[in-house]
């Protein structure tokens with residue numbers, strides 16, 4: 001099976017989100033944790049998951065280029081740079097610097113930038129990103145602990161991260177379909193623009209943009225824009241039908257949720273779970289100490305881990321409490337304290353028989369997955385849009401990595417309902 005699509009994702013939840021989309025649209029996909037050493041597994045798409053969203057831009061560039069080399073060596077025909085559907089980044093990067101470096105290595109001068117994911121409420125109009133009915137900057141993302149998003153105009157946001165020009169393919173053009181979109185992209189490239197933000201409000205728009213980008217060496221965006229890519233490979237006769245792309249081994253063992261996301265969606269999911277299953281909310285402000293928080297959580301969980309209903313351990317907090325902890329410790333140290341604590345807890349509860357683990361939050365998932373020594377994730381059935389169950393190798397446990405913002409209010413219950 002030749003490798004068709006090589007993907008580089010800037011966090012682990014984002015990588016499973018992308019893999020999930022590709023599997024749903026008929027590709028086999030394997031998610032690898034970090035840059036692999038040695039030959040890549042057989043799949044139509046390989047997604048190399050990095051934890052590079054919030055690290056210094058130069059490090060993100062270096063890791064992304066190493067991932068690109070591995071994918072090119074395996075023969076990837078097209079490269080996909082996956083970032084968040086809410087364009088999570090700072091003015092220092094990392095979306096622009098990474099995309100610039102990938103384009104340069106691919107000897108290409110142009111790519112689209114399209115984080116739209118309409119199924120999850122992320123749409124782009126006149127270059128402005130909306131989350132549900134709100135502008136990005138009024139969606140709660142303005143309070144993100146690591147990458148607060150305070151400007152909804154993506155042309156402006158990306159322009160601050162690259163010296164390449166950034167243009168726009170507006171809604172009226174996207175509406176007209178792939179041929180018109182391709183013409184608009186060609187015009188922007190001829191005008192010397194390096195990127196085009198593409199408006200998109202529906203899946204039909206994403207399919208059309210995907211088709212227009214079939215010849216591009218690099219596509220950048222969220223998982224939504226990936227839905228048009230498998231069809232390009234089918235049209236080219238490269239992708240046969242894949243009927244059993246999402247089957248995983250039987251899940252076993254205790255069920256647990258670890259939450260480190262402070263998004264509105266995750267806070268709502270914790271709130272609902274409280275009425276149904278045991279929930280522990282860690283208070284990092286009162287106890288800003290990893291070892292003590294870990295011990296508290298493990299004592300609490302000792303007689304509650306069960307094969308029949310999940311327990312929830314959450315560090316998540318409201319924006320004012322996050323701000324208070326950050327004032328006390330500094331932003332990065334506060335994030336690291338929580339991530340290390342949840343990784344400690346994950347390691348211990350897996351050792352005590354947890355076989356079905358749901359992690360809420362991208363950075364949090366990164367910390368947990370790295371601690372568990374996971375090297376690859378096979379993608380299984382979708383729980384809610386953008387979040388599948390996965391099978392972790394070599395551990396043999398089932399993991400669901402939930403983007404902070406994804407999932408309905410009953411997500412923590414629904415995920416285990418059929419388990």
Ligand SMILES: Nc1ncnc2c1ncn2[C@@H]1O[C@H](COP(=O)(O)OP(=O)(O)O)[C@@H](O)[C@H]1O
Nearest residue numbers: 145261315317322335338339361362363364404
């Ligand atoms: N109570 C808290 N105070 C400060 N930071 C926190 C708190 N709880 C979690 N965090 C940090 O917030 C960040 C959330 O990011 P992430 O896990 O990527 O979630 P999301 O998917 O919502 O972006 C993590 O670094 C986490 O450690």
Ligand SMILES: O=C(O)[C@@H](O)C(=O)COP(=O)(O)O
Nearest residue numbers: 013014017084085362403404
């Ligand atoms: O595109 C998305 O929204 C997700 O795939 C994603 O990247 C999630 O990031 P986190 O919200 O940090 O989990």
